[in-house]
Amino acid sequence: MSKFMDKIKETARADKKTIVLAEGEERRTIDAAAQILKEGYANIILLGNESKIKSMADGLDISEATIIDPDTSELTEELGNGLYELRKKKGMLPAQAAEKVKDVLYFGCMLVKTGRADGMVAGAVHATADVMRSSLQTIKTAPDTKVVSAFFLMMVPDCEYGNNGTFVFSDCGLNEYPDSEKLAEIAISSSKSYKSLVGGEPKVAMLSYSTYGSAKSEQVDLVKNAADKAKELAPDLKLDGELQLDAAIVPSVASLKAPDSDVAGQANVLIFPNLDAGNIGYKLVQRLAKAEAYGPMTQGMAKPVNDLSRGCSAEDIAGVVAITCVQAQNQD
Known part of the structure; x- marks a missing residue:
């Protein structure tokens, strides 16, 4: 790990943010969450089935992570209503919003939109287009930005x-x-x-x-x-x-x-x-050149949502989370 990333983590640790890891049922994500929590530079929300996530953790300490299952959470109805309000002018119906918000990407974005989290990281198993679509439809662009x-x-x-x-x-x-x-x-x-x-x-x-x-x-x-x-x-x-x-x-x-x-x-x-x-x-x-490559990081969003390469490692995810925390700090 580079000195640069050490500096990013130190900055993140100084004003700890809450980051959603939408792909909680992915082993690389769980590995990254354990690493992040051990190093103490972000609070983590994992999305997915709690029993499955804990089973997959296989001895890793993710006890400090908040695990939320969009299929069963008491927040799902509220976030679904919020999604409907955001998208009704585009033709979305309440029943469609109630179903769509159970998608971990939309659920995660709505956690960020409503201030329950400061940013989201996904893309280890989802295509870039899916990650960006969910964020642009919910969180939207920053006021002074024309291009994400x-x-x-x-x-x-x-x-x-x-x-x-x-x-x-x-x-x-x-x-x-x-x-x-x-x-x-x-x-x-x-x-x-x-x-x-x-x-x-x-x-x-x-x-x-x-x-x-x-x-x-x-x-x-x-x-x-x-x-x-x-x-x-x-x-x-x-x-x-x-x-x-x-x-x-x-x-x-x-x-x-x-x-x-x-x-x-x-x-x-x-x-x-x-x-x-x-x-x-x-x-x-x-x-x-054996360079460390962190991204693709998004710029121009109202709140940070960052995509991952589907070939990413757990260490890559942990690094992107650290950068997402610093982006959130700067937007504050």
Whole structure:
């Protein structure tokens, strides 16, 4: 575990939040819950059948976790009524809401929506689309946000680039082909995520296969226009583009390709032009550079709900919970 994650956990521990782990009947989730409770940086709510969860725990100490079964809980009717009120204008009927809220994702989101929890983590066994649908239909976006996006916190060992190998990569999980306005919003949101979680000044690179017009195409123009838009919206933000990856993070390359840039060679927030590039990029760094990759973390939600890779480990889940706690603290 990196020193960075140790710092995140220490911050989480200082103002302990309550996080819902919606997939309580999943062994990795139970393992993570035991680890989190032992380290004492979050209160945990596990969703699922209590007998099954305790049986699966198999000697792990989850005695301090709150276990709630949406099928039998006394909260289910109240949360179902709340879901109906949120969705009735979209055509949801009371009976539909009463059934839908028994889904652990919707039940968990409604716990967050009603203030019974500060955030939710899921995705070990659910698709990203399902996790995001439930959260967008209940918790919704933050008041000042137009685009919900997903980022990864990347910690690359023995790396001289970024912030000692720490980066934010975005968007690597949600927006498939963002236009220039959405890409600009993603960049600004990602800079805020960097500042709140990593600390220090974000330096944002809008990535492309071109640097300063070295190639010509509609896609290059899209990235350049996004950079211009982001500078208009956040003039004090250090942001530049379009930049190739090597120009963005390697000082010697930056001195040749973008010598006058205050970002090139120093970037710690990398904005990918589309989901293909972002997803491939983070997985390359994770697997080949043996980086720690935490995410996809969501940004732009009114309260934090974070998705997991279905290939995640218990340690990954525990790390995402710690980050979710710090996100909740920052939103307070």
